[in-house]
Amino acid sequence: xxxxxxxxxxxxxxxxxxxxxxxxxxxxxxxxxxxxxxxxxxxxxxxxxxxxxxxxxxxxxxxxxxxxxxxxxxxxxxxxxxxxxxxxxxxxxxxxxxxxxxxxxxxxxxxxxxxxxxxxxxxxxxxxxxxxxxxxxxxxxxxxxxxxxxxxxxxxxxxxxxxxxxxxxxxxxxxxxxxxxxxxxxxxxxxxxxxxxxxxxxxxxxxxxxxxxxxxxxxxxxxxxxxxxxxxxxxxxxxxxxxxxxxxxxxxxxxxxxxxxxxxxxxxxxxxxxxxxxxxxxxxxxxxxxxxxxxxxxxxxxxxxxxxxxxxxxxxxxxxxxxxxxxxxxxxxxxxxxxxxxxxxxxxxxxxxxxxxxxxxxxxxxxxxxxxxxxxxxxxxxxxxxxxxxxxxxxxxxxxxxxxxxxxxxxxxxxxxxxxxxxxxxxxxxxxxxxxxxxxxxxxxxxxxxxxxxxxxxxxxxxxxxxxxxxxxxxxxxxxxxxxxxxxxxxxxxxxxxxxxxxxxxxxxxxxxxxxxxxxxxxxxxxxxxxxxxxxxxxxxxxxxxxxxxxxxxxxxxxxxxxxxxxxxxxxxxxxxxxxxxxxxxxxxxxxxxxxxxxxxxxxxxxxxxxxxxxxxxxxxxxxxxxxxxxxxxxxxxxxxxxxxxxxxxxxxxxxxxxxxxxxxxxxxxxxxxxxxxxxxxxxxxxxxxxxxxxxxxx
Ligand code: BGC
Numbered sequence: 001x002x003x004x005x006x007x008x009x010x011x012x013x014x015x016x017x018x019x020x021x022x023x024x025x026x027x028x029x030x031x032x033x034x035x036x037x038x039x040x041x042x043x044x045x046x047x048x049x050x051x052x053x054x055x056x057x058x059x060x061x062x063x064x065x066x067x068x069x070x071x072x073x074x075x076x077x078x079x080x081x082x083x084x085x086x087x088x089x090x091x092x093x094x095x096x097x098x099x100x101x102x103x104x105x106x107x108x109x110x111x112x113x114x115x116x117x118x119x120x121x122x123x124x125x126x127x128x129x130x131x132x133x134x135x136x137x138x139x140x141x142x143x144x145x146x147x148x149x150x151x152x153x154x155x156x157x158x159x160x161x162x163x164x165x166x167x168x169x170x171x172x173x174x175x176x177x178x179x180x181x182x183x184x185x186x187x188x189x190x191x192x193x194x195x196x197x198x199x200x201x202x203x204x205x206x207x208x209x210x211x212x213x214x215x216x217x218x219x220x221x222x223x224x225x226x227x228x229x230x231x232x233x234x235x236x237x238x239x240x241x242x243x244x245x246x247x248x249x250x251x252x253x254x255x256x257x258x259x260x261x262x263x264x265x266x267x268x269x270x271x272x273x274x275x276x277x278x279x280x281x282x283x284x285x286x287x288x289x290x291x292x293x294x295x296x297x298x299x300x301x302x303x304x305x306x307x308x309x310x311x312x313x314x315x316x317x318x319x320x321x322x323x324x325x326x327x328x329x330x331x332x333x334x335x336x337x338x339x340x341x342x343x344x345x346x347x348x349x350x351x352x353x354x355x356x357x358x359x360x361x362x363x364x365x366x367x368x369x370x371x372x373x374x375x376x377x378x379x380x381x382x383x384x385x386x387x388x389x390x391x392x393x394x395x396x397x398x399x400x401x402x403x404x405x406x407x408x409x410x411x412x413x414x415x416x417x418x419x420x421x422x423x424x425x426x427x428x429x430x431x432x433x434x435x436x437x438x439x440x441x442x443x444x445x446x447x448x449x450x451x452x453x454x455x456x457x458x459x460x461x462x463x464x465x466x467x468x469x470x471x472x473x474x475x476x477x478x479x480x481x482x483x484x485x486x487x488x489x490x491x492x493x494x495x496x497x498x499x500x501x502x503x504x505x506x507x508x509x510x511x512x513x514x515x516x517x518x519x520x521x522x523x524x525x526x527x528x529x530x531x532x533x534x535x536x537x538x539x540x541x542x543x544x545x546x547x548x549x550x551x552x553x554x555x556x557x558x559x560x561x562x563x564x565x566x567x568x569x570x571x572x573x574x575x576x577x578x579x580x581x582x583x584x585x586x587x588x589x590x591x592x593x594x595x596x597x598x599x600x601x602x603x604x605x606x607x608x609x610x611x612x613x614x615x616x617x618x619x620x621x622x623x624x625x626x627x628x629x630x631x632x633x634x635x636x637x638x639x640x641x642x643x644x645x646x647x648x649x650x651x652x653x654x655x656x657x658x659x660x661x662x663x664x665x666x667x668x669x670x671x672x673x674x675x676x677x678x679x680x681x682x683x684x685x686x687x688x689x690x691x692x693x694x695x696x697x698x699x
Contacts, residue, residue: 003297006046007290014045015293016272019249021259024239035108036073037062039239039365040257042296049305053158053257057081057114057130058361058512059368060103073313075103076320076513077370080361080490081116081142083331083509085132086531086583088620089644090145092327097149099320104155106315110303111156111201113365117143117190118165118205120491120535121564122546124454126168129362129490129510133534134565135580136186137639140193147197154304156200161238162214162225163187164558165205168453169550172241175208178558181632183209184668185562192229200299201234204253206241215242221252234295245271246278254292317371321514328511328518330618334529334584335495335537340482340504342525342586346438349388350377351472353399353422354445354488361510362490363416364450370513376443376486379516383524388437391427398426416449425464425471434475441523442472442502445488447510453550459541460494473501486519496539496577507533525586528617530644532583532687536565539577543569562635566688570636581622581639581687587613587650591621591692596682598697603660605641607684607693611648619645621656622685625665628678632667637683640664662699675699 010018025033025041033041033052039061040053055061060075078084078096087093104112116130117139125131132139147157164176164187178187191202202225204215214220215237225231236255242248245256256271278284300306334341358375361368380387399422403409407420424444427433434440444465448454461469469485476483484504487493499505506529508519522529538544545560545568563571566580593608609619623641627634641658648654665680666673680699685691 001297001301003294006297007293010046010293012276012286012289013272015289016275017043018045018296019254019275019289019292020245020256020271023260024258035062036066038109039113042255042300048300051111051300051303051305052109053111053113054104054109055113055365057116057366059370060100060107060109060112061365061368062107062109064369071313072371073107074317074371075107075368076100076317076324077360077368077373078324079328079331079511080129080366080509081132082120082129082490082534083511084327085138085142085534086333086509087327087330087644088138088532088534088642089330090141092330093142093145094149095323096327097146098152099323101150101153101155103315103320104150105153105304105309106312108311108313109155110305111158112150113158113160113203115143115146115157116160116366117194118161118163119187119190119564121166121558122544122549123492124456124459124549125166125491126448126453127362127364127366127450129448130366134536135534135639136189137193138534138642139190143190143194144197147194147199151197151200154309156299156302158201158203158236159191159194159199160203161205162191162202163205163220164209164214165207167550167556168451169552170554171451172206173208173554174551175211175555176558177210177555179561180670181668182558182561186564188224195229195231199233200302201236202231203236203238204241206238213242215253216244216247216251218251226252234299244278245274246283249275249292250278250284250288252291254295324512325514325517328514329521329527331509331511331531332518332522332529333507333531333533334522335507335578336499336502336505337584338482338503340439340484341506341523343385343439343523344525345386347386347388347436348380349391349433349437349440350380350443351391351427351440351468352424352443352445353395354443355392356395356399357419357422357445358515359445359447359488359510360512360515362447362449366450367416368512373513374516376488376516376519379518379520380523382517383520383526385520385524388433391433394427421462423464424462425467427468430471431475434472434479434481437481439482439484440472440476441484441486442469443486443488446490446493448490454491456541458493461498466498469498469501492535492537494541495537528586528615529583530585530618530620532581532620533578534580536569536576536580537578539575543574567635567638570688579687579689581620581685582690583620583687585613585617585619587611587615587617589617589619589686591684591686594682594684594693594695596695596697598662598699601662603662603682603697604657605660605682605684606655606657608653608655609645609648610653611650614650616647616649618647619686621645622687623658623660624683624685624688624691625660626681626683627665627667628676628680630667630674630676632669634667637688639688665699
């Protein structure tokens with residue numbers, strides 16, 4: 001296609017039809033679309049095909065059922081992003097991306113609206129489960145590998161939500177007030193890193209940043225993203241974002257999604273009209289429109305649709321299930337283990353309704369519709385864990401009964417099926433199970449989703465949960481038997497007040513359709529846990545730097561600046577419960593032989609990691625750098641590199657090599673990035689607070 005000629009040949013109306021989507025196809029019962037679940041369309045003007053966009057980070061979110069069609073269109077449900085990040089494994093992220101990319105392509109979709117990589121600023125963030133980490137390096141690296149995987153299949157990605165969309169409260173309008181330094185060093189950094197994988201598109205966020213809607217911010221889109229970072233792909237709005245199509249196009253936002261003309265939400269005027277008015281008023285020029293059209297055409301010619309790809313509707317779901325399992329296995333984080341895991345031949349009493357109603361992921365655009373979900377107890381069954389069948393059938397019957405009446409699932413306005421939280425103190429005679437079993441495992445679950453931040457009540461255990469925990473702990477401990485907790489959650493909850501009641505805690509996250517299988521394999525010790533936290537777990541909610549949260553108002557002030565997550569805890573000497581980068585294994589690792597070299601551009605760091613325990617395992621080695629004091633304050637240390645080892649057998653050693661760009665050690669001063677001269681401390685360790693090797697280098 002001759003893009004210049006095409007632009008010349010298009011009328012203004014055609015251009016506007018191209019820039020503004022046709023509304024919400026395939027959602028809310030509008031079935032006039034080939035792929036149900038498609039959430040956005042780039043209109044096929046001038047004989048071009050319609051281009052399909054679908055969510056989302058945990059799997060391709062299309063609907064399995066179609067009218068007058070008996071076939072099912074299932075897509076694999078992968079672990080949520082916070083779990084994927086806990087793998088710290090770029091290869092796995094790439095594989096998950098490849099699998100999702102294949103499903104996207106084989107189901108006739110052109111652009112996958114993922115990954116989401118906003119910073120997990122506060123544990124009550126409603127979409128934390130859809131985000132990777134509190135740290136921009138982990139977020140950016142995970143996103144880059146995922147994008148590389150998806151796009152290797154010839155379909156696009158959309159890194160989202162650009163930027164500072166770290167809360168859901170008043171999400172369409174809230175103004176994030178943040179310093180340029182924190183924006184650059186924390187909130188933008190992950191996006192900047194992810195660009196190395198050349199995502200086809202960037203999705204701007206709903207919120208404002210310092211007074212301007214992200215989708216209408218020339219500073220963010222044109223100055224930073226395009227001019228400074230050299231992004232030459234397409235920028236699209238989040239769905240129904242902003243308040244002026246004309247200003248969006250003027251700012252460099254090429255595509256307005258989904259286009260409000262459909263009137264599904266009975267929403268304002270058609271943006272096409274508004275952009276025309278904007279032209280007359282001089283808000284934007286035809287040149288701005290042509291720029292957007294050019295970016296759209298550049299995207300269209302890359303798509304499978306434009307290239308007449310004959311999609312099969314038959315992606316290899318079996319192969320992808322194995323990838324989902326592998327990702328889940330590596331993302332489980334063992335937090336506490338006083339000789340309770342692995343569970344070998346002991347008989348286990350499993351408590352908690354989430355053993356059956358296991359949460360596979362969060363709600364909203366990050367939801368998935370897989371063929372099946374292996375819940376925790378099914379996983380235990382399949383992997384031969386010896387559990388108390390009597391207790392299980394009591395749970396099964398009770399859940400069925402409770403769901404019939406008082407706790408009946410219901411549909412909300414957005415078409416989600418919601419399951420009211422079940423009481424957890426529903427088992428009588430716990431002493432009987434303590435008598436008949438060797439240990440207890442209690443499953444605690446939470447679910448969150450788009451549109452809402454998490455209610456603080458959900459951050460703490462509910463009374464019925466505490467009651468269960470206390471009783472089980474009392475009865476089992478009395479008999480000298482152990483108790484462990486599995487946390488089936490998407491974002492951290494308060495743990496410090498009850499963890500002393502139990503001998504082990506495993507953060508199993510929300511692991512997608514293979515949840516039960518992966519958990520059972522780790523619980524049983526078929527594999528060592530090898531996930532680590534990509535966030536900090538605070539002792540108390542009040543210890544967090546990002547309070548008050550959420551802010552129920554017009555603006556949210558990020559007055560902690562760059563001191564997000566461990567940057568705050570380390571610098572201001574606050575003890576977390578579990579620090580960033582932490583996670584136990586069934587084996588142990590020793591670090592040695594740190595060597596650092598450098599040239600003008602890079603630091604070359606190498607060290608050895610040896611498995612000194614008795615079982616095979618993988619280790620996540622982390623490199624933190626402590627910068628010299630400049631004329632602005634610095635965090636105590638920052639993560640600058642990481643690597644996960646291969647599976648190391650007992651006694652086996654791997655030499656890890658990590659290179660760091662020296663310019664990435666710079667701080668953002670008011671006049672731009674600057675590298676302070678002086679002594680840099682290179683800190684290599686198993687977590688942010690378990691530093692094993694230190695050396696210094698003068699730069
Ligand atoms: C979400 C996006 C999503 C879009 C389309 C919005 O509500 O914020 O992440 O891609 O909907 O479903």
